[in-house]
Amino acid sequence: MATKSDPNYKIIAENRRARFDYFIESDLEVGIILTGSEVKSLRTGQSNIAESYANVEGGELWLINGYIAAYKQAGVFGHEERRRRKLLVSKKELARLWSATAREGMTLVPLVMYFNDRGIVKLKIGVAKGKKNADKRETSAKRDWNRQKQRLLKQNS
Numbered sequence: 080m081a082t083k084s085d086p087n088y089k090i091i092a093e094n095r096r097a098r099f100d101y102f103i104e105s106d107l108e109v110g111i112i113l114t115g116s117e118v119k120s121l122r123t124g125q126s127n128i129a130e131s132y133a134n135v136e137g138g139e140l141w142l143i144n145g146y147i148a149a150y151k152q153a154g155v156f157g158h159e160e161r162r163r164r165k166l167l168v169s170k171k172e173l174a175r176l177w178s179a180t181a182r183e184g185m186t187l188v189p190l191v192m193y194f195n196d197r198g199i200v201k202l203k204i205g206v207a208k209g210k211k212n213a214d215k216r217e218t219s220a221k222r223d224w225n226r227q228k229q230r231l232l233k234q235n236s
Contacts, residue, residue: 091200092126092192099215101188101207107176110167111142111192111202116153121200123148126192133166133187133204135177140166142189142202166202179206 097103113121120126125148134141142164149157168176179185191203210218 087194087196087198089194090191091121091124091194092128094128094131094188094190096129097188097190097205097207099210099218101186101205101209102214103188103190103205103207104179104185106190106203106205107168107172109140109202109204111200112165112167113147113200114158116150116157117147118200119153120148120150120158121192121194123150128189128192128202131189133176133189135173135180135187138173140168140173140176140187142166145189145192166204176206184208 127146128142131145132143134143144161145164146161147158149160176187180187186207186209188205188207189202190205193201193203195201
């Protein structure tokens with residue numbers, strides 16, 4: 080990924096809940112096919128990928144239930160807000176993702192949508208396994224302990 084100082088790099092939408100609900104095994108950067116009004120709307124930062132997921136259907140990878148707000152200036156040439164969007168990935172990676180979801184019971188969860196250093200919209204997808212409630216409590220306890228530990232270290236120094 081690009082550095083923070085890059086003027087073109089900008090996070091559009093982030094799925095913070097994904098790391099709480101899933102064990103992320105690996106992640107992958109993919110492209111996404113968008114219309115002009117969708118890109119304009121993303122430039123204004125009006126999108127949400129929190130309730131969305133990716134799925135392999137018919138030999139293609141799709142983003143399902145991703146929200147991109149309507150661009151008012153587009154008028155009748157606008158887009159559907161929650162339409163299915165095709166994701167761009169190599170055939171080798173597609174086969175690996177299909178294998179992970181179909182055989183191993185994994186889920187494809189969008190983690191971050193961003194403009195890369197060239198100003199192109201990219202999506203980072205995580206291959207994930209769902210957490211049980213006990214795992215979520217453990218994650219929460221570990222996070223709280225790390226915060227408390229940081230506070231203690233800060234007070235002592």
